[in-house]
Amino acid sequence: MESIGVLMACPMNPYLEQELDKRFTLHRFWKVPDKSTFLTSHSNSIRAVVGNASAGADSQMIEALPKLEIVASFSVGLDKIDLAKCKEKGIRVTNTPDVLTEDVADLAIGLMLAVLRKLCESDRYVRSGKWKIGNYSLTTKFTGKRVGIIGLGRIGMAIAKRAEAFSCPISYHSRTEKPEIKYKYYPSVVELAANCDILVVACSLTEETRHIINRKVIDALGAKGVLINIGRGPHVDEPELVSALVERRLGGAGLDVFEHEPEVPEELFGLDNVVLLPHVGSGTVETRKAMADLVLGNLEAHFLKKPLLTPVV
Amino acid sequence: MNNIGVLMTCPMLEYLEKQLEARFKLFKAWNLSSSKPDFFKKHSNSIKAVVGDTTVGADAALIDSLPNLEIVASYSVGLDKIDLEKCKEKGINVTNTPDVLTDDVADLCIGLALAVLRKICVCDQFVKSGNWINGDLGLASKFSGKSVGIVGLGRIGSAIAKRSEAFNCHISYHSRSEKPNTNYKYYSNIVDLAANCQILIVACALTEETHHIVNRKVIDALGPKGILINIGRGAHVDEPELVSALLEGRLGGAGLDVFENEPDVPEELLALENVVLVPHVGSDTEETSKAMADLVISNLEAHFKGEALLTPVT
Numbered sequence: 001m002e003s004i005g006v007l008m009a010c011p012m013n014p015y016l017e018q019e020l021d022k023r024f025t026l027h028r029f030w031k032v033p034d035k036s037t038f039l040t041s042h043s044n045s046i047r048a049v050v051g052n053a054s055a056g057a058d059s060q061m062i063e064a065l066p067k068l069e070i071v072a073s074f075s076v077g078l079d080k081i082d083l084a085k086c087k088e089k090g091i092r093v094t095n096t097p098d099v100l101t102e103d104v105a106d107l108a109i110g111l112m113l114a115v116l117r118k119l120c121e122s123d124r125y126v127r128s129g130k131w132k133i134g135n136y137s138l139t140t141k142f143t144g145k146r147v148g149i150i151g152l153g154r155i156g157m158a159i160a161k162r163a164e165a166f167s168c169p170i171s172y173h174s175r176t177e178k179p180e181i182k183y184k185y186y187p188s189v190v191e192l193a194a195n196c197d198i199l200v201v202a203c204s205l206t207e208e209t210r211h212i213i214n215r216k217v218i219d220a221l222g223a224k225g226v227l228i229n230i231g232r233g234p235h236v237d238e239p240e241l242v243s244a245l246v247e248r249r250l251g252g253a254g255l256d257v258f259e260h261e262p263e264v265p266e267e268l269f270g271l272d273n274v275v276l277l278p279h280v281g282s283g284t285v286e287t288r289k290a291m292a293d294l295v296l297g298n299l300e301a302h303f304l305k306k307p308l309l310t311p312v313v
Numbered sequence: 314m315n316n317i318g319v320l321m322t323c324p325m326l327e328y329l330e331k332q333l334e335a336r337f338k339l340f341k342a343w344n345l346s347s348s349k350p351d352f353f354k355k356h357s358n359s360i361k362a363v364v365g366d367t368t369v370g371a372d373a374a375l376i377d378s379l380p381n382l383e384i385v386a387s388y389s390v391g392l393d394k395i396d397l398e399k400c401k402e403k404g405i406n407v408t409n410t411p412d413v414l415t416d417d418v419a420d421l422c423i424g425l426a427l428a429v430l431r432k433i434c435v436c437d438q439f440v441k442s443g444n445w446i447n448g449d450l451g452l453a454s455k456f457s458g459k460s461v462g463i464v465g466l467g468r469i470g471s472a473i474a475k476r477s478e479a480f481n482c483h484i485s486y487h488s489r490s491e492k493p494n495t496n497y498k499y500y501s502n503i504v505d506l507a508a509n510c511q512i513l514i515v516a517c518a519l520t521e522e523t524h525h526i527v528n529r530k531v532i533d534a535l536g537p538k539g540i541l542i543n544i545g546r547g548a549h550v551d552e553p554e555l556v557s558a559l560l561e562g563r564l565g566g567a568g569l570d571v572f573e574n575e576p577d578v579p580e581e582l583l584a585l586e587n588v589v590l591v592p593h594v595g596s597d598t599e600e601t602s603k604a605m606a607d608l609v610i611s612n613l614e615a616h617f618k619g620e621a622l623l624t625p626v627t
Contacts, residue, residue: 102457106480110433110456113424117598119591120437123428126590127583131576136591141598142424143416165479166420262445269441276440277433284431284455 151203
């Protein structure tokens, strides 16, 4: 398979890069000085694109690569891939579900605990020597708080399972009610927000879910409510979120994703009720290796004409 | 009961102070109206109750100086600052605040484990200092599925186990004796427990036997990929040994809520990225503090009304 051209959209994982280099003719898109010339001159040899949450395969790229057969995403999210175009052209698409479910759910709970119990703030308090002068202020209990989950897919369910162990009543909103699920369903996000203490975004990003967290939802969640986003930045109207936090109309937020990563609104930096992470939902040694192996497994299966491991299209 | 003297040993919670002031004649040991010897000369006979906590309790000296002391009500579940022997000897009742703080302490324990393994505080600092623009941080470690070893399977240890199970963690434990009604694997020796788990959690009571229960041998057994979480008492851990193990990379990381000489924390730890250090906040939430205070008040009222104590320590 060494002559098969594979285009890697951006740096994502050294192990994956190495393995792709070994098995295929790997082109690193971020090292290319003139991207459009590159696409034109390699249009006949590139048969696969490997993307991730930052860079995928948009309509323009797909059109520029007539021999493209498969887009293998190093992510479970597909918002950076023009799925309709892939379907139209018979291009296969794979992602990395399941292997990262636990890590993302763990991080969601970690964010909840960090925000409510002010873990990072109190760690900073100790490191700055302030404990010698006085005790840290009281925080908020996590156990028993009502958790509202938007999107009850693999990740949403894993978050629910964990939160239940903390005696958190679980409710959710999704496109349709799931009759086999015992959690309370709310037909609108605003109603869900009004009836929970911690609102978690765990759905996929589509045109419908863009800015699903808007001013109305934030108002419903309220001055004692906490927003946790482990989905995608564009799920949230970021300027609205920032002013709600700065004006104390929202109780707190734990955010792993932002609208324009790696840029993060600076107004959030000084807030003690906000925890900000650099999109590390699946960022563990164990999980990134498993994701990389899944990308490689899917590519090999495709080129060996075997069934894809985790096809989306 | 307004003429019953109650001595509060140190500041704990304003709400508790106010409640005590409203019902009793409250003396604040940190804010005496006269010198200590004068104070005791004048008031020691009228003091029938002491309210202590994890910082200042009721030691032999204090108990001996209060001839009419009937009850020590601790604003804590831990009893290591109370001379229980002396209280028993003199027929002094002792109460603490179990159950109401179990969830908070267990929550903090899981929070510390997640914060250490997933580098949550490091990441938060990274973003808030504007460094994400310059590139990503390295990878962290997965929490789900790790093996968790709990020292002490009481109320708090069991609550930690229950939460960890939801993360598909394998649970094992060490305690003075094996507990009949659990499915968790028992180790009669703490070194064996440490050798067979990736996250070791201290959740037992501090007694003479458990002083420095986490020593060099235990730390070596836990190893360079192991994590120690201490939500018990600082004295459970040989702190200098812990510090050198962390500095030398012989221990993978630590999440600590307690230290041997609070509020002093070993300086060498302050620069480490594989530790999370919090200022003894295990039960410090608005909800739980109030519940603990209410329990202290209820125990005192019950005692002075001749009713059954709510949470006596036997």
